[in-house]
Amino acid sequence: MSATVRDTSVLISGAGPTGLTLACLLARQGVAVRVVELAPEPHSGSRGKALNARSLEVLADLGIADALLASGRTDLPFRRYFEGTFAAESNPAADTPPTPSAPFPSSLFLPQDRVEALLRARLAELGGSVEFGTELVDFAQDDERVTARLADGRAVEAQYLIGCDGGRSTVRKRLGVAFTGNSEPEPAMVVGDLEISGLEPSAWHQWFGPEGALLLCPFGGEDDRWQVQATPETGPDGTALAPSLEGFRRIVAHHTGREDITVHRAGWLSSWRVNVRVAEQYRVGRVLLAGDAAHVHPTAGGLGMNTGIQDAWNLGWKLGHVLTGRARPALLDSYQEERQPIAAWTLRTSTAGMAAVAEGARTPGVGLEAVRVDDLTGLALGYRWSRLAEDRLGGTLQAGDRAPDAPCTDAKGQPTRLLETFEGDRFTLLAFGHRPSADLPGHVRTVAVDAGDPAGLRDTGGHARRAYGVEGGALVLVRPDNHVALVARQGEEKAVLDYLGRL
Numbered sequence: 001m002s003a004t005v006r007d008t009s010v011l012i013s014g015a016g017p018t019g020l021t022l023a024c025l026l027a028r029q030g031v032a033v034r035v036v037e038l039a040p041e042p043h044s045g046s047r048g049k050a051l052n053a054r055s056l057e058v059l060a061d062l063g064i065a066d067a068l069l070a071s072g073r074t075d076l077p078f079r080r081y082f083e084g085t086f087a088a089e090s091n092p093a094a095d096t097p098p099t100p101s102a103p104f105p106s107s108l109f110l111p112q113d114r115v116e117a118l119l120r121a122r123l124a125e126l127g128g129s130v131e132f133g134t135e136l137v138d139f140a141q142d143d144e145r146v147t148a149r150l151a152d153g154r155a156v157e158a159q160y161l162i163g164c165d166g167g168r169s170t171v172r173k174r175l176g177v178a179f180t181g182n183s184e185p186e187p188a189m190v191v192g193d194l195e196i197s198g199l200e201p202s203a204w205h206q207w208f209g210p211e212g213a214l215l216l217c218p219f220g221g222e223d224d225r226w227q228v229q230a231t232p233e234t235g236p237d238g239t240a241l242a243p244s245l246e247g248f249r250r251i252v253a254h255h256t257g258r259e260d261i262t263v264h265r266a267g268w269l270s271s272w273r274v275n276v277r278v279a280e281q282y283r284v285g286r287v288l289l290a291g292d293a294a295h296v297h298p299t300a301g302g303l304g305m306n307t308g309i310q311d312a313w314n315l316g317w318k319l320g321h322v323l324t325g326r327a328r329p330a331l332l333d334s335y336q337e338e339r340q341p342i343a344a345w346t347l348r349t350s351t352a353g354m355a356a357v358a359e360g361a362r363t364p365g366v367g368l369e370a371v372r373v374d375d376l377t378g379l380a381l382g383y384r385w386s387r388l389a390e391d392r393l394g395g396t397l398q399a400g401d402r403a404p405d406a407p408c409t410d411a412k413g414q415p416t417r418l419l420e421t422f423e424g425d426r427f428t429l430l431a432f433g434h435r436p437s438a439d440l441p442g443h444v445r446t447v448a449v450d451a452g453d454p455a456g457l458r459d460t461g462g463h464a465r466r467a468y469g470v471e472g473g474a475l476v477l478v479r480p481d482n483h484v485a486l487v488a489r490q491g492e493e494k495a496v497l498d499y500l501g502r503l
């Protein structure tokens with residue numbers, strides 16, 4: 001092994017959406033971060049094709065939501081056919097339009113490689129980069145550091161190592177952490193990116209029938225790819241055939257029964273098996289797991305990339321606070337405490353969604369929108385059970401919940417939003433109806449709402465009070481990841497100081 005280079009605080013293995021989001025969050029806090037990626041160049045497959053509303057809030061905080069919205073589509077009806085005949089059309093996005101407390105569309109369709117490209121561009125603006133063609137093969141840790149070994153023999157020393165290296169995570173395996181759950185032996189779906197003509201790109205076309213399903217999702221705009229997911233063909237011995245351009249031509253002809261649809265080219269081709277697994281530990285000392293490295297589940301419901309981005313959102317501020325001396329390392333234990341139950345929910349929801357899709361293959365009346373067995377926007381997910389949640393009021397909005405947005409006006413009478421106020425890596429103390437008296441540490445910004453404070457906000461439409469369930473005076477401490485840390489009465493500034501002290 002060659003000489004060790006101690007050049008980073010955090011080493012991230014894996015530059016998928018999870019690793020890139022985490023790297024951006026750390027770089028923004030001034031934390032030295034290195035990202036190593038096994039692949040020689042960026043992945044070019046569409047894979048995860050929808051960001052949910054909560055991920056859009058995260059990515060807005062990082063400054064890339066406008067670029068994402070400009071290159072994706074929000075209004076994509078699901079058009080269903082049964083045994084080749086049109087059966088129904090529905091538009092799940094239309095059921096959950098943006099509201100004052102949740103300003104983003106419930107889902108934004110765009111290919112994962114586009115999301116990753118925008119995250120890499122943001123990381124570059126923040127001074128970071130991805131080291132492609134760089135595989136992490138092993139590591140050792142002690143009380144002070146992690147020393148990682150790369151495939152080319154180099155060693156990298158860091159204060160923390162984060163395994164964002166996908167479902168087959170080397171980091172998880174080297175830690176010896178159990179990945180509990182089950183896996184099906186045979187692929188459930190063949191997937192890929194196709195170039196197609198003859199099919200209107202105005203809807204996500206979904207053919208169901210007794211022999212399985214064919215789903216063709218257009219990205220539209222300048223991206224002429226269609227993401228295909230289909231029940232695999234089987235060979236004479238009953239085993240699934242590998243995906244191929246010819247195979248997809250046969251599958252499309254078989255399910256659609258149409259001769260006017262031509263499949264011209266295939267790009268990324270793959271298949272996926274049903275894996276439903278969660279890591280038993282998310283943290284072992286100075287090594288943590290996030291994204292698919294910590295949990296895998298069926299694609300139904302489109303939660304994989306979203307859950308990874310939201311893992312990173314939870315972990316990013318905590319690591320930043322620990323590494324900049326604003327919090328003790330024990331804060332990192334709250335990461336598993338908060339995110340593992342979310343993974344359990346994700347596994348249950350996507351498994352139920354998968355069953356609904358299977359049912360849709362047999363029944364004319366059931367379609368892919370049935371996978372919405374639960375709220376998939378991510379907005380309802382919170383951490384009320386967490387050690388970081390302190391609720392002194394017991395109102396409708398409670399500590400641990402997502403901090404809602406609300407349109408307000410600023411000191412100059414200009415329109416603004418609470419989510420804009422929360423942007424960045426600091427805690428925010430919302431003081432409804434009064435100006436708090438206590439001096440808070442520099443990493444906490446105080447924002448008086450309707451307190452006659454010239455620097456505060458005015459809740460002109462009453463949206464903030466409604467969303468936070470506040471009538472008179474109250475204090476709401478919001479975490480850097482926009483979850484409510486503490487809810488207290490007006491005058492309970494000491495509770496806020498005690499909370500921050502405990503961190």
Ligand SMILES: Cc1cc2nc3c(=O)[nH]c(=O)nc-3n(C[C@H](O)[C@H](O)[C@H](O)COP(=O)(O)OP(=O)(O)OC[C@H]3O[C@@H](n4cnc5c(N)ncnc54)[C@H](O)[C@@H]3O)c2cc1C
Nearest residue numbers: 014016017018038048049050136166291292302304305306
């Ligand atoms: C067909 C399909 C449709 C999907 N649809 C959706 C959807 O609509 N919405 C959604 O949210 N999700 C969806 N998903 C799931 C989503 O793609 C994954 O959950 C997501 O990619 C996980 O992100 P990640 O960053 O955790 O891991 P990955 O994207 O797997 O990234 C891990 C990275 O680590 C790298 N790596 C691995 N080992 C090493 C090593 N030893 N050293 C260095 N680097 C390493 C890999 O090369 C890879 O780039 C879909 C997936 C598929 C296949």
